[in-house]
Amino acid sequence: MPRSASLNEEMRAESRQKILAAALQVFAEKGYHGATITEITRRAGVSRGLASYYFPNKHLLVGELVDAYLDGVAAIIDVPGTPDERLAAIIDGVLRGLVGNLPVQGVILGLVVQPSTHRIFAEVEARKEERLRELEDNLRGLFERRGAADPALEEVMLRSVLEGVIYKAVVYGPQYPVERVRRWLYGTYGLSPPATTLSGEEPQPVGRLRAIDRGF
Known part of the structure; x- marks a missing residue:
């Protein structure tokens, strides 16, 4: 039984969101220049062709x-x-x-x-x-x-x-x-x-900010 137009549209939107979410992950880990479309599509669980269809570059x-x-x-x-x-x-x-x-x-x-x-x-x-x-x-x-x-x-x-x-x-x-x-x-x-905190926890005293090596 063929899929309805609304279901197809829903699946396309879901695929786009998967690609964008994966892109955020890869950009966060490797930066813009280190990220590749191949890695992004692998994380998204979609084919390279589908990713290129939505985002050629x-x-x-x-x-x-x-x-x-x-x-x-x-x-x-x-x-x-x-x-x-x-x-x-x-x-x-x-x-x-x-x-x-x-x-x-x-x-x-x-x-x-x-x-x-x-x-x-x-x-x-x-x-x-x-x-x-x-x-x-x-x-x-x-x-x-x-x-x-x-x-x-x-x-x-x-x-x-x-x-x-x-x-x-x-x-x-x-x-x-x-x-x-x-x-x-x-x-x-x-x-x-x-009246409340955003995190649900009481604010901690302000310490001294020091960068931590995160490995990238």
């Missing part, structure tokens, strides 16, 4: 991953509530991503800053110009309603601080004091202290 794979990342960032910004509630939710959304999936953050960060793949990031940003402007305007409007003298600068600084936190967390891993940083951010923006 690594360039397109990276573009898809960065595209999904930017959509995720935009989704974090689109939260309801008062300006203070929204700002707290944005901070928590970013930090929860660190606590829940640090390797993905590391891969995306690497792809964005590496000279060989930064242009791909720029291309994706250009394609999503309208969505990114909406994101920026959304944040600037939030700070305007909070009474900021320069909402545009506040938007830039919030994103800069959060991206710096992501960078440090990627470099130092579990020893990075995410919960303490979260409380600091709440205090800096005059928000009520969080």
Whole structure:
């Protein structure tokens, strides 16, 4: 009995997601240049031909991953509530991503800053110009309603601080004091202290951050 069109579509979507998930794993372990389509397809459990059909080269794979990342960032910004509630939710959304999936953050960060793949990031940003402007305007409007003298600068600084936190967390891993940083951010923006932690555990004292040799 032939498969229905909806089932075929579901299987195609599942295959694409397997390939993208495998690409994240391989990029995390071997970097962009060390990763191969052959290794990615092996991890995904799909044929080389199927992977090449969806993603003929690594360039397109990276573009898809960065595209999904930017959509995720935009989704974090689109939260309801008062300006203070929204700002707290944005901070928590970013930090929860660190606590829940640090390797993905590391891969995306690497792809964005590496000279060989930064242009791909720029291309994706250009394609999503309208969505990114909406994101920026959304944040600037939030700070305007909070009474900021320069909402545009506040938007830039919030994103800069959060991206710096992501960078440090990627470099130092579990020893990075995410919960303490979260409380600091709440205090800096005059928000009520969080009632719970993102990890479900009490924050540990801040130690001295030292990089660990991870073998790559």
